[in-house]
Structures are given as C-alpha cells and as structure tokens.
Amino acid sequence: MMSSMTGYGRAFCESKSRNFTVEIKSVNHRYLDLNIKMPRSLLALEDRIRKAVQGSISRGKVDIYITQTVLETENSKALFNKNLCDSYVKCLNEIRELYNIKDDISLSLISKFPDVITVEEKDEDVEDIWEVLKKPLKEALDTLILMRRREGESLKGDIEKKCTDIKVLVDSIDDKSRNLVDNYKVKLNNRINELISDKNLIDENRIAMEVAIFSDKACIDEEIVRLRSHISQLSESIEISKPVGRKLDFIVQEMNREANTIASKASDVNIVHLVLDIKNDIEKIREQIQNIE
Structure with a gap:
C-alpha cells in the first residue's frame, strides 16, 4: 500500500510509577530526518x-515528542550537607556580630x-522504563502510519486518474501524428506551386526527398x-x-522529457x-509524488 509522508500520531500510557505521552508528526523530506525531544532521563533509550x-518509516521529516510524569519513585533522596551548613551559620553569626545585626x-x-540540601537521583532500570x-511509542507510530x-x-x-487523462491525450497525439507527413507534402506542393508558375519545372524527386527529411525529423513514434x-x-x-517515491519521481522526469521532445519535433x-x-x-503528478514515501 502506497504511503504519503504526512501524518500524525499520539498515544498516552499510564503506569504505577510514571505516565508517558508520545506525539509523532511527519512531513515530506528527501530522506529520513528523525528528531526526538524527550527528558534527559530517557536519553539512554534514544x-x-x-x-x-x-523499522516502520523510510522517508520523511519525523518529529517525536515524549513527555514523562513521574508519579512515585524510591530513586530520589534529599541529602543534608552538615559541614557546609555549619560553615554558613558560622559566617552569618560573624556578620551579625560584626555589624550588630539583630535579625535571627x-x-x-x-x-x-546552595548545596545545603541536595537531591540524589539513583540510576533507574532502563529496561523497566522501556517496558512502559x-x-x-508503538501506538503513536501505528496511528501515524x-x-x-x-x-x-x-x-x-488522483495519480491514476491523471495517468488515464494522459493516455487519452497521447492517443490523440498518435492519431494526429499519422497525418503529419501527408499534410506536409500537400503544404510543400502548394508552396512550390505558388512560387513556380510552370508545374513542369517541379522536381518530384526533390519533393520526395524533402518529405523524407521532414518525416525523419518530425517522426514522434x-x-x-x-x-x-x-x-x-x-x-x-x-x-x-514498498516505498516508491524516488522511483516515481524518476519516471515523471522521463515522461516530461518525452513530452518536451514531442513538442519540439511536432510541427x-x-x-x-x-x-x-x-x-x-x-x-x-510530480507535485503529488513529492509527498509519497
């Protein structure tokens, strides 16, 4: 099944310890350009x-947004730096006595x-996070796809319809091209008759040669x-x-090339x-193909 490169997917997952929201959007791009925005704590899963x-997408500019809400955890602990706190209090007492400041x-x-109370984060199990x-991530990808x-x-x-329309036009060109040489021969004879009053002076062999040359140049078969x-x-x-965007782009270029040649050769x-x-x-068609994977 042919796919475009434009899409959007969103999914939400809730567990005992954390919630995840995953949003994925994609637009057309020559290659796969993948950008992931997520909390630093998830970088190990990038x-x-x-x-x-x-494994699911081959082309497109894909932006992934992952947000996390931690509900409960045993991996964080507040730490009290007693030595630093003692130093702060000592300094404050010295300032109070020196300048006779009465504030408590x-x-x-x-x-x-700073650093009197700090939070210590223990390493979390990457496998447990990935399981959630x-x-x-899969649900958002499936929706996007x-x-x-x-x-x-x-x-x-839309492309199928335009291909059918082009076929009809090509058939019309084919029908008209069959009369090109005969029409040219008639025009050539008429032109020569206008220029030469004595028809006996007309060289039939020369006319046949001109028609043959024209036929060779104007043939669009x-x-x-x-x-x-x-x-x-x-x-x-x-x-x-499977993805065919690049192949289709090449075929359309060749179609355009042949059309240009026909236009230049046909009189x-x-x-x-x-x-x-x-x-x-x-x-x-070319504009449509730019968005095909």
Whole structure:
C-alpha cells in the first residue's frame, strides 16, 4: 500500500510509577530526518526509539515528542550537607556580630543556600522504563502510519486518474501524428506551386526527398511509445507496497522529457496544445509524488 509522508500520531500510557505521552508528526523530506525531544532521563533509550521508527518509516521529516510524569519513585533522596551548613551559620553569626545585626537566622534562610540540601537521583532500570514507554511509542507510530497510508491511497487515486487523462491525450497525439507527413507534402506542393508558375519545372524527386527529411525529423513514434511505457510503469509502481517515491519521481522526469521532445519535433499546433495539457498533468503528478514515501 502506497504511503504519503504526512501524518500524525499520539498515544498516552499510564503506569504505577510514571505516565508517558508520545506525539509523532511527519512531513515530506528527501530522506529520513528523525528528531526526538524527550527528558534527559530517557536519553539512554534514544537508540531504541530510533530503531523502532526506522523499522516502520523510510522517508520523511519525523518529529517525536515524549513527555514523562513521574508519579512515585524510591530513586530520589534529599541529602543534608552538615559541614557546609555549619560553615554558613558560622559566617552569618560573624556578620551579625560584626555589624550588630539583630535579625535571627531562620531555617528558611539556611535552606535556600546552595548545596545545603541536595537531591540524589539513583540510576533507574532502563529496561523497566522501556517496558512502559514502548507501548505508547508503538501506538503513536501505528496511528501515524495509518494516516500516511490513507493519504497515500488518496494520492494514488488522483495519480491514476491523471495517468488515464494522459493516455487519452497521447492517443490523440498518435492519431494526429499519422497525418503529419501527408499534410506536409500537400503544404510543400502548394508552396512550390505558388512560387513556380510552370508545374513542369517541379522536381518530384526533390519533393520526395524533402518529405523524407521532414518525416525523419518530425517522426514522434518512438517518443509516443516511450511515453506510453512510462505511463504504464507509473501505474504499476503505485501498486507496489514498498516505498516508491524516488522511483516515481524518476519516471515523471522521463515522461516530461518525452513530452518536451514531442513538442519540439511536432510541427502541428494541435499536437503542441495536447503536449501542453500532458505537461500540465505531469506537473500535477510530480507535485503529488513529492509527498509519497
């Protein structure tokens, strides 16, 4: 199933010790550009998070936001630095006596001094945290991928319709191109007749040569065959379930190249107008493909 590169997923998980909220959003990008924003305490899990995403997504700019709420923990402990506190109190008493300051030394004042009370964080079990986090991560990824696939199906339907429209235009060009040489021969004869009053002076061999040269230069059979082939390749490729964005981009470039060649070789204004319609549809397909994984 074809996927786009635009999507959003969100999941929440609650456990006894902590809650996790995982949000993932993605937009189109040439490669996989993965950015993770999460608490520093989870940095040890970054590699696992990256591998989980890389296993599901191959292209796109992907932003992951992970928030954590710790409900209860036995891993934190407040520590009292008695020696430092003694030093602070001694200094305060000296200042009070020196400057005859009558303010009392309060508990709230001492507790605000740096490093008198510190919090010691013990290392948490990474495996336990991962067991909780991987569930909302997977749910958010699944939601994101589902949205990308739904949009991919919408893009696929639009591309299929435009491929059908282009086929009709190519058929019209093919029909008109069959009369190019005959029409040129008639125009050439008429032009020569205008310039030369005596028709006996007309060199039929020379006219035949000019028509042959024109036929060789104006022949667009090969371009039509290749353009039809590219359309078929495009139609077949959008049915592939694996990422095909880069392949589709290449095929569309080749389609545009053949259309340009047909326009430059054809001397019929009606064919040129049909080519312009084809190029317009090709450009619309190209814009859609930019968002396909």
